[in-house]
Amino acid sequence: MGVAARPGKVVRVREPELGDSGPIGRVHVRAWREAYTGIMAASFLDGLDEDAWGRAWRQRLDRRAAGRGEPGIDLLVAERPEDGTVAGIATLGPERDGDGEGEGARGELWMINVDPGSWGRGVGSALLSEVEARLAVRGFGEAVLWVVAGNTRARRFYQARGWSPDGTCRREDIGGRPVDECRYTKALRR
Numbered sequence: 001m002g003v004a005a006r007p008g009k010v011v012r013v014r015e016p017e018l019g020d021s022g023p024i025g026r027v028h029v030r031a032w033r034e035a036y037t038g039i040m041a042a043s044f045l046d047g048l049d050e051d052a053w054g055r056a057w058r059q060r061l062d063r064r065a066a067g068r069g070e071p072g073i074d075l076l077v078a079e080r081p082e083d084g085t086v087a088g089i090a091t092l093g094p095e096r097d098g099d100g101e102g103e104g105a106r107g108e109l110w111m112i113n114v115d116p117g118s119w120g121r122g123v124g125s126a127l128l129s130e131v132e133a134r135l136a137v138r139g140f141g142e143a144v145l146w147v148v149a150g151n152t153r154a155r156r157f158y159q160a161r162g163w164s165p166d167g168t169c170r171r172e173d174i175g176g177r178p179v180d181e182c183r184y185t186k187a188l189r190r
Helices: 018-035 041-048 050-065 123-137 150-159
Strands: 002-005 007-014 073-081 086-094 107-114 144-149 164-174 178-185
Touching: 007 123, 018 050, 018 073, 018 086, 018 107, 050 073, 073 123, 086 123, 107 123, 123 144, 144 150, 150 178
Parallel strands: 107 144
Antiparallel strands: 002 007, 007 073, 073 086, 086 107, 144 178, 164 178
């Protein structure tokens, strides 16, 4: 478990529990709706359902609890310092486009989402610090992440924390609209 300190506040980062699935679904949907308005199709964002996402996360957490989770993938939640509610989520593991783990392999921040009501309060920074620490402990010397090109807030966030675009971009169809993504990299301290 990791913690990040801000003046008078501590963000607790931990692995999710089964009861976190509903709050995770809410964070996931709220973050996407706020971050991707004007970038992704409005009909797609409007159609995101917090309860459905919560159920999907519940299935994922149930599989993990039964020992049938995704090998090598860590799931994290960050709690809002004021009341301990789930305010952010992240997943990490080996680079999806890479060679798995081992010599020269890279880690990847697969996803990070923070409830918009907690933006700028240290939740994202706490999650990112824990992701970087976990990847380094697993032996990765470098990590990658993909960020939606039009998400300037997220790009500034990553760049302020030492991540750099490496010039690799791709186009994905998300919700019926092409969305450009850029890859960022960062050397990790072991």
